Amino acid sequence: MARFKLFIEYEGTRYSxxxxxxxxxxxxxxxxxxxxxxxxxxxxxIQGSGRTDAGVHALCQVAHLDVKTMLAPEIIRMKFNDExxxxxxxxxxxxxxxxxxxxxxxxxxxxxxxxSKRRAAFGKPFVWWIKDKLxxxxxxxxxxxxxxxxxxxxxxDRDDLEKSTKVLIEDVQLKExxxxxxxxxxxxxxxxxxxxxxVGVLVEVGRDKMTDSxxxxxxxxxxxxxxxxxxxxxxxxxxxxxxxxxxxxxxxxSMIKIDSRIKSSTDSFSKKAKR
Numbered sequence: 640m641a642r643f644k645l646f647i648e649y650e651g652t653r654y655s656x657x658x659x660x661x662x663x664x665x666x667x668x669x670x671x672x673x674x675x676x677x678x679x680x681x682x683x684x685i686q687g688s689g690r691t692d693a694g695v696h697a698l699c700q701v702a703h704l705d706v707k708t709m710l711a712p713e714i715i716r717m718k719f720n721d722e723x724x725x726x727x728x729x730x731x732x733x734x735x736x737x738x739x740x741x742x743x744x745x746x747x748x749x750x751x752x753x754x755s756k757r758r759a760a761f762g763k764p765f766v767w768w769i770k771d772k773l774x775x776x777x778x779x780x781x782x783x784x785x786x787x788x789x790x791x792x793x794x795x796d797r798d799d800l801e802k803s804t805k806v807l808i809e810d811v812q813l814k815e816x817x818x819x820x821x822x823x824x825x826x827x828x829x830x831x832x833x834x835x836x837x838v839g840v841l842v843e844v845g846r847d848k849m850t851d852s853x854x855x856x857x858x859x860x861x862x863x864x865x866x867x868x869x870x871x872x873x874x875x876x877x878x879x880x881x882x883x884x885x886x887x888x889x890x891x892x893s894m895i896k897i898d899s900r901i902k903s904s905t906d907s908f909s910k911k912a913k914r
Contacts, residue, residue, distance in 0.1 A: 643704040643712060644735040645670075645685070645719075650726040651696045651872065652764045658690040666691075666727060670702070673722035677715070678706050688741045688880040689748065692832060694872030696765070698751070699730065701880040703741040741880075747809060749825040749878040750834045752870065754842070756818045766819070767838075767874040773845030775815050781844040782811040782822070784854040785837060793857040794837060794865050795830040804830060811837075823878065832869055839868030 647670070655663035659671065667687060674683040683706040691697060708715070712732040719729040755766035756773070785808045792804040807827040814821045822841070824834055840857070843849040857865055 640705055640707050640737075642735050642737045642739060643706075643715065644733050644739065644741070645702045645704055645729055646731040647697065647700045647702060648728050648730055649697050649700065650764070651691060651694050653726060655693045656691055656695065657687050657697075657700065666697075666700075667702075669723060669727055670719070673719050674704070674706065676722050677710075677718045678708055681707050686741055688745050689828070689877075690831070691877055692835070692872050692875070695875045695877065697877040699879050700877055701741050701745070701882075703735065703739060704732075744882050745828075745880050746883065747825055747827055747881045748829065749823055749881075750829065751876045751878045752822040752824070752834065752838045753874045753876070754820040754822070754838075756820065759818075764873055767871050769842060771846050773820065773842065774847065775813065775820060775845070777847070778820070778841045778845040779813045781849075781851050781854055782813055782841055784851055784858070785811050785824070789858045791830055791833055791858070793860070793862040794833045794840075796832045796866075806830065806833070832866075835870040835872065835875060836865040836868065838870040838874075840865050842870065843868055 647666075649666050651666070653664065654666050654669075657666045659665045659668045667685060670685050671683070674685060677683075683704065685702050685704050687700055687702040691700070704715075710718070712734055716729050716732040719732075723729070753766045754773075755762060755768045758768055759766060788805060788807045790804055791806050795804050806829065809825045809827070810823075811825075812823040822838055824837060840849060840854060844851070844854070853864075856862065
């Protein structure tokens with residue numbers, strides 16, 4: 640049995656999320672279907688670095704594949720892409736240590752969120768269009784409230800309440816890029832819907848309907864309020880998963896080319912972690 644490390648991108652619009660679910664279409668399920676065709680007669684298992692919500696995208700999800708095969712990593716990559724639908728792509732495959740675990744060995748993860756300040760004809764699946772005028776300065780200042788170790792019980796979904804809700808947020812960055820507001824959140828791990836609720840609260844700050852004090856309260860007291868402002872999944876992307884001493888590039892430009900009038904550069908915004 641060999642173990643391989645997979646780097647995967649996907650558009651999550653048509654899927655119930657990464658994780659396989661009964662009677663639902665998932666990214667993991669599509670990969671497993673492809674594996675069953677590639678490695679006929681051999682048992683294969685694919686485990687990701689973490690789940691993404693329904694409708695959430697990934698610029699670089701990491702997974703490990705266990706299978707008995709003599710195929711070279713590049714051949715495995717090509718065979719997966721021959722079997723997968725167009726909205727899922729295996730970017731790279733490399734043989735890895737049998738003890739490597741995509742989820743347990745991850746040191747940090749970064750998510751990107753994309754807000755459009757105008758109606759975009761081609762970008763609806765990849766942005767959250769907000770009609771109201773937002774104060775970028777207030778959002779940027781408020782975002783720093785999240786940095787550090789905090790209890791995110793107010794930002795967690797009910798399914799996460801049985802485990803620890805403490806999360807270390809390493810950094811939150813905001814940038815205006817043309818008609819977009821880009822938000823990058825890096826942390827040790829994330830609770831289900833946590834990032835979308837962080838973004839939703841920052842948007843309320845930008846609308847002048849919340850303040851830094853509200854965020855401070857949510858981090859110190861359990862509150863149902865952030866759930867009411869959960870941002871839609873369309874604007875959210877899993878950017879990168881880092882292991883060991885890997886580092887992520889700091890380039891901060893648009894993620895997705897949503898039309899010719901919104902400046903973009905997927906390559907520069909999401910350079911894969913240096914390995």
